[in-house]
Amino acid sequence: MPEVVSHPDEVKLLSKRFGMGATDIDRYMELGGYQSLRKAIENGPEWVINEMKASGLRGRGGAGFPTGMKWSFVPKQSDRSKYVLVNGDESEPGTCKDHMIFLHDPHSIIEGTIIAGLAIGSKMGFIYLRGEYRYLIQIMEKAIEQCYAKGILGKNIMGLGFDYDCISHTGAGAYEVGEESALMESLEGKRGVPRIKPPFPAVVGLYGGPTVINNAETIASVAPILEMGGAEYAKIGTERNGGTRLFGISGHVNKPGVYELPMGYNLKKMIYEVAGGIRGGKKLKAVVPGGSSCPVLKADEIDVGMDFDQMGKAGTMLGSAGVVVIDETVCMVEFALRTIKFYQHESCGWCIPCREGTDWLKKTLTRFHAGGGVAKDIDNIKYLAENMLGRTFCPLGDAAAMPTIGFIKKFRDEFEAHLDGRPCPYLHVKRPVGELVSV
């Protein structure tokens, strides 16, 4: 069972009920749950959207689009049913924050879903979880059942005259489904291949109806925002990056875990203070700051605030806030290879640059890491990645290209060390497994 960690710097909005038995609806309500929903129904859709806009909440899936604005794009009048879709297909390597929400506070997702539905005029919401999260789906199903039994879902919610239905839905293993339109395809029982945009989901989404699709963490932020007020929420964190974020810190730190910290929290501090520093007293080599698709930062580049804008300035991204910490024992070529292997495995295959590009990157890096590299491979890897960047059908191609370019740019020396048939300099490093060395 994933451990609940804590640190004094944490600001617990989403995680305040973690480890407190809030999967049970009574306990959830005891801890203040569904009060925001009541408030929302009483104050109406416009108030909700205004609060959301005031909060400055930006999508937690990775793209960072302002949530309130997204909701306001949904046409008020529509011939087709509107839907709310919760993206719980959490699959970005280095990311397990939604895992924690689903495990400890499933009702916060339901509450956010209903509120989003109210805001856009939808009557039905779907909570999509990746197939691997079967035990979390069961928790979610039970929570939804409890809601129907308690009158939180169904007709006339809380006696306030608002109707809403919600279904949890399982995926079956596909990273690409995390892309919003691919997720809609998947939910419609199809291959998880993204759709052509425009039209955007807010206009033509699930089943052709206007749809709001938000990351699970975004949706879980809704109730806390309405509870404290959007303006108050915006005060947490940094400018245009209001609120808190669930940072999942993994890799070579002493205290890995999911920490809720204000947006803009210093990365260096996060690694050395919150997560307890590098395990085994080793030296830090690099950090992938926001899930595997974000360009790597070198050890001397981490004195930077973790929000969308500062990360952008640092030449990388906040992404899904999965901080992967890499110590000096790691071969960056191998790390790059493992990263690209993932994108090659997960490319949906729809468009040529991503389908073929990820495969050639994988093939070339595999040979390269095994000692079969030649000098022009390094430039060719970069050439491949640069020619994928911005040219693929969906962002998966970028997600593969960006870190690859970053690895070459920042660790070219490590690539060069593999040339001329020389074996990987890190081959002798047998990685200890798990907590053996975490002291």
Added chain:
Amino acid sequence: MADVSFTVDGKKLTAPAGTLLIEACRAAGIEIPAFCYYPGLSLQAACRMCVVRIEKMPKLQTACTTPVAEGMIVATETPEIAQARKSTIELLLGNHPLDCPVCDAGGECELQDMTFKYGAAESNYTEIKQHREEQQWSPVVFFDRPRCILCYRCIRMCGEGMDVWALGVQNRGVSSVIAPNGQDHLDCEECGMCIDACPVGALTSGTYRYKTRPWEMNHVATVCTHCGDGCTTTLGVRRSDDGSEIVRGDNRDKSGINGDFLCIKGRYAFDFANHEDRLSKPMIRENGRLKEVSWEVALDFAGKRLRTIRDAHGGKAIGVIGSNRTTNEENYLLQKFARTVLQTNNIDHHRTADYVSFVRALAGRSDRTASLRDTSTAPAILLLGNDPTEQHPALAWNIRSNVRLNKARLYVANSNPIKLTRQAKASIEIPQDGYAAFISYLAGDNNALTLPEAAADFRAALTKEENLLIVFGSEYRGRDIEALVKFGLSLPNAKFAALGDYVNSRGASDMGLLPDLLPGYVPVANAGQFATEYAGLPTEPGLDLVEMFDAAAAGNLGALYVVGSNPVARYGVHPDTLKNTFIVVQDMFLTETAAVADVVLPIANLYEKAGSVTNTYGDQQMVKKAGDRAGVRTDFELIVRLADRMGYNPQGLVPFGKGLRADSGQSRGAQSGEADRHAVWLTAHDVEPKVSPFNPFATLDEIARLVPGYGVSRLNLLAGNDVATKLPTAIPELATRKDLVFPSVDTLFTSGTLGRYSAKLNEVMESHEPAETAAD
């Protein structure tokens, strides 16, 4: 929609708002490359070849998914764009086998062309290419996986275009693969549209693969000889030992009346021409057995016997049966020969639709006949009877496309649950004997027949249509057609199309292969201009086909001249009843009819000659000579030669200039098609091409001059366009006329007697038989 103005590569362009950039550019002559984009099919944005730079957009944009907008500024060829395309091609070539020298698509491959253009010649990878064995998916479709670039055209063509949905994409990422519905084989209509759509050599044709190179063939676009739709099929022709062999059929230039479409028969069923049983020597019966003789002997024998019989018993003792697959010129010539040389009106053909009643019912409303082209644009279509998916595949394609792309409203009434009901806005199943009554119902008689409740809505919606196109099958004949047309004319702007079965069924009827009607449905009894043109034209209606065989059985038919028809099999005629009749048969094969003949003359088929045909909608088109076979002759030539041998001056049949032996010499072998081009040239210079008695263009002139409705633009026709003929004006009521319509009930895989000689059609039919039948 309103036009918007935008700039592409510095050129100011305008196009209706909503037009896709790629289409707007192509219309202005700016070619944007694309693998996955295919006009009329759903958008994919998958190949990324059509990327362009649009000002104010952060990334390159796909022209195939971007609608033009006011003020948009676009660049389609910059170093950045060329690099993007080049790298895409490099990625494709990374695993694409470079077996271009043997690949069917070599020379016609879009990937090759793009590689040539963007120069992705370097190889950056040392990894070996993934090889996969070629798979045979059906008798006509082979799949070579490594060549596939996953443009998904085949999937959409099969699904959206054909409504068959037999292809899908399986696995993901670099393992993605096009997969057939039967796991290791295709269960489909075998149309081969997937092959046509494939930009590379991944899908190849079972008839053509590894046979030759595209540049070693002549490509002749002519009209398919099978159903009554009259599609253009492009035949790839190669020199062979005994002529020139057709090795491929496809829809290469897509310029025909059929647009993108071609069915299995148009694509593969040209192979009857190469069948081993094909006759190539004339035969006459001696001592009860057919014996090969020279042309000289055979023609002499036939001509003299026919002349003797005519002179002894009169023209009434001779019958003539024509063909649904010979050209208009041949059919015209045949009836002229019958009526002037043989002096008989005993002429008929296998009728598959009652065009006579249709013409009568329309009474000269020639603005109300529909071209095949109309079926792809009409806002509403009523389909009565027939099963176009099986019998008129191009019509079915047009209807499907029209519904899909233009949101046309299709109404279907049929006694069977035909496939096109899937596209129908409303469909209704009516009893097999209820077609006539159904018209009464539509016309307002609620008690005409018992129908499901939905019928009321069907009728209500239908009668509101202001531009209805009514397409009806051979279920409607005689008085029923009159009632149908009367109902149709009560709706504003309704148009009609009557469905007959073969490539020139309409032409045979229009050209007067009928005992009571001359070309253009002019009654023999009131022949008008024909009376002066046709010396000695008998004015009594002759015997129809059934009466001819009755007469033969009664010993009253001295001779029977059958051109390209197999009535003995079709009408189940007992050979004994013909034993007192002298029979001359012109055919490609020793059919049941040829087998009882006294003279058998081997002929060229529709792919081996020039002339015109008229599809069932009345669209006249030129056919061109593609293949050739040593030993055979055209029906046209043989009719002229028979007349000659009967002592008739051929000049009375064909208005030619230079004498009987003056064959233009340009209609065979490597120069095939030369006569056609020559004719085009002559026409363009206002000269009538009357160069030879065997040149059908002289007769084409005569048809245009004499046959009502056929006075069409000759230049247009010769340029390869389809030209709508007009219906003649009112024809009088014909006393106690029998329609004699005998539908062939062909399927997608059959085509009358001819179909039996297509090895490919037979192979496909066998492959479609359920495996269990052996155990029954």
Added chain:
Amino acid sequence: MSAVANTIFSPELAARFDKLVTIYPVRRSALIPMLLYAQDEIGAVNDAVVSECALRVGISELEVRNVISYYSLLHTKPHGRFHVQVCTNISCMLRGGYEMLDHCKERLGIDNKETTADGLFSLEEVECIGACCWAPAVQVNYAFYDNLTPEKMDAVLESYKDGSYKKDGVK
């Protein structure tokens, strides 16, 4: 009685599927959950599963196969009774994911994507399973095991051998 005559599924699962196709705005939405639950019961999405699911959601078998082959969790050939899925993606790799995979290979005596002779275990190297902060992590069927050490892993495997493994609602 199930909506499908001669269903290949247990009465409970058939009843669940009968309901599943009704809760979405379109039947086809039930396809992916249906395939996954069917696989849990039957052991693989074999031809019979494909046929019945196609019938239940009203699409062609080809379309069902197109979908199945897209998703990593769906498989047409049966795995071992306990499918050991070792994550080796970056966070797990950093904390010994590959070494864990090697350990499992050695303990089970099989290679990646193989099944033990007794059919009890199969092994697969998988992509990120969303347990990055508790790496290295392994899933056996749907059950998560995280913060693993070779010793812990041995105990996990042992629990499946002797039947004492955690059965909290998952397969």
